[in-house]
Amino acid sequence: MRRPDPTSEKRLEELREQAALGRVDASGIRPVGSPFPETPSYYGLPIVKPPVWTWEVPLYFFAGGAAGASSVIALTAQLTGASESLVRDARWIAAIGAAASGPLLILDLGRPERFLNMLRVFKPQSAMSVGAWTLTLFGSASSSAVIAEMLGMKRIGDAAAFVAALSGLVMATYTGVLIGATAIPVWSKHARTLPIHFGASALASATALLTLRGHDDTALNTLGLAAAAFETYTGVEIESDRTIDSEPLRHGLTGITTRIGGFFSGPLPLALRLLGISSKRARRAAAASALLGSLITRIAWVEAGKASAADPRPLLRPAQQKV
């Protein structure tokens, strides 16, 4: 025998309230004549499959992005005659980030021992294929750059660093294309903005790593400021997006994660960088915040994709209502 308790009675009252409003949200059959959900669907079941990617993928987005942007900083710093130690450290961050990226991507495969199959073909219409080849090129170039420099082969090192910077630009941005050009509503809705968003996030994290390494160039603070300003703008854009496609970015656990990532990427480092024009401690705090924000942002986007796949409504909109 079951005894009524506060929990059970509260649940019954909740059901009565829902029924009075015309919709009981519990699972089960909706008998004919009962209030059907507003969008016709097959029992509200998902249409697309959620991403199978685990923790390695957002971490790779973070590491690969930071490494890519760092290689660009290394080249531009060198071209404009910035300090040699900054150029060297930026090249090292690129090489280490690239070295971490490979294993992360391989670990995420269902059959890691077959990772070389990625290089069987080159398919420009597959962002994953473009990414695999880019990472191969970037990894070779960025590691060659630091090894050549250690061996005293400056010209080879510079040439490798140039190739690393070119492929690094793709590394910093293509992950936005990778998830943008998919069937997942929250991602495809942002196919046009994700590469820029991820690029800014990559630039912020590369700048942050160099700042935390002890570099205090005005240029780094300026770049950090620009990235934080752009990320603040991205946050505003996400908050003002009221479409059902973007719901996972505002609601539930994924919404909270997106907002935390956004706060650490945008407003907080922006304020600290502005203070940091005169305070070294504020600059370092801004760097730490941007780094954390960049990582959380990538996790948030992958998780939002999983939540988005569970919602059939955006995909059941009639054609003319597509936004």
Place this chain on the structure above:
Amino acid sequence: MLGTGVTGFLTDSTLCIGCKACEVACKEWNDVPDDGFVWSGLSYDNTLALGHSTYRHVKFVEREPVAGCGGNSGQQVTWEFSSDVCRHCGNAGCLEACPTGSIVRTEFGSVFVQPDICNGCGYCVVSCPFGVIDRRPDDGRAFKCTFCYDRQKAGAEPACAKACPTGSILFGRVDDLEAAADRRIAQLHANGMNDAAIWNPKETSVGGTHAFFIVRGDPRNYNLPPDPQVPTMLLKQSWSAAAVAAGAIVGASLLAFAFGSRRNAKA
């Protein structure tokens, strides 16, 4: 794009009796493992969706009937069954996305995953607009309907079509099936079932499918999306954005360093 003479499925929900023989036949012939024994409580559907270990899925659609349509009284429940399957799209998202070349277009026009090449990257999973293909967790590779490639090679029809007792699953050349679907629709409409229609997204970027369906009422009740899109359509705008981002990163850091080093030099 769809060629002529390639094979396809016409799945007619108005003939389906929900026996699930197609599900069983598919599992047996293709040696597909079980994917859990759940009791969903959603009509008689305990399969719920296509997936890594479900290549045929019978939907049990309960909906309010259109009164007077096909003899419906308006008070009864209409209960319809429809056997779902991989669409083998004209422009297949999974095939485009596959970075290893594991997913190919066969000589029968179908989309086939070569299990000896797939490395389980999972990109096809998020690139299918219909949630068909998925990665099998214990195996690590992606699986979906093979269109019984092995049986077709031997000149036989797919297992599900052969096991179907009512002719709800028709297998044949796509152009023949399209003509058969048109005839069937005309017949259904003549019988008063005015809500019967063909679902085949020919006008979308998916470019039509090799497996298409006859359903009654709103196709959305069958989770058949009205306006599916192949994700490759988004590549142009997304790569353009990446180019803009790359330009901005280079520009910003060149400016910052050019300006910053001048200030450093002054200091």
